[in-house]
Amino acid sequence: MARKDELGELLSREEGKILSEGIDGVTRAAHVFKFFxxxxxxxxxxxxxxxxxxxxxxxxxxxxxxxxxITPWNYPIAILAWKIAPALAYVTSEGLLLSS
Known part of the structure; x- marks a missing residue:
């Protein structure tokens, strides 16, 4: 979230979106990662x-x-987060469970 403006600008340039949509995609991805x-x-x-x-x-x-x-071009970071955040969170939690 600390770099949402910077990452949103990069995303907007890459995808040809308006800046607010790029920042919104990064913000949504950050919330997904926090949830998982x-x-x-x-x-x-x-x-x-x-x-x-x-x-x-x-x-x-x-x-x-x-x-x-595989992610579509129109929401690459948000959909990527929906798919990879649960996988990363689960592997991390399994590692913690096995080490305790």
Missing amino acids: AQEALRVEGLSIASIRPNVRVEARHGPFGVVGL
């Missing part, structure tokens, strides 16, 4: 009882592999 950074704190798994004594069954979601992103 906060969501990473709420990563949950599933724990169910086992039929065997003293055995706990857990299912956890984990990173699957490489992510490929």
Whole structure:
């Protein structure tokens, strides 16, 4: 957010948008990243009882592999953020969970 004007201007020049739309796209992307950074704190798994004594069954979601992103020309930074922010937040939260 601290560089939204600078990045918005670059985006506007690249995409041929008016300056306010470029800044709006950068602002929207920043809000998406902030949202998913906060969501990473709420990563949950599933724990169910086992039929065997003293055995706990857990299912956890984990990173699957490489992510490929295709974004349209008209909202490249906002749509890119919608796709990559959850992937980055999830990988980071998994790393924190595994290290604790």
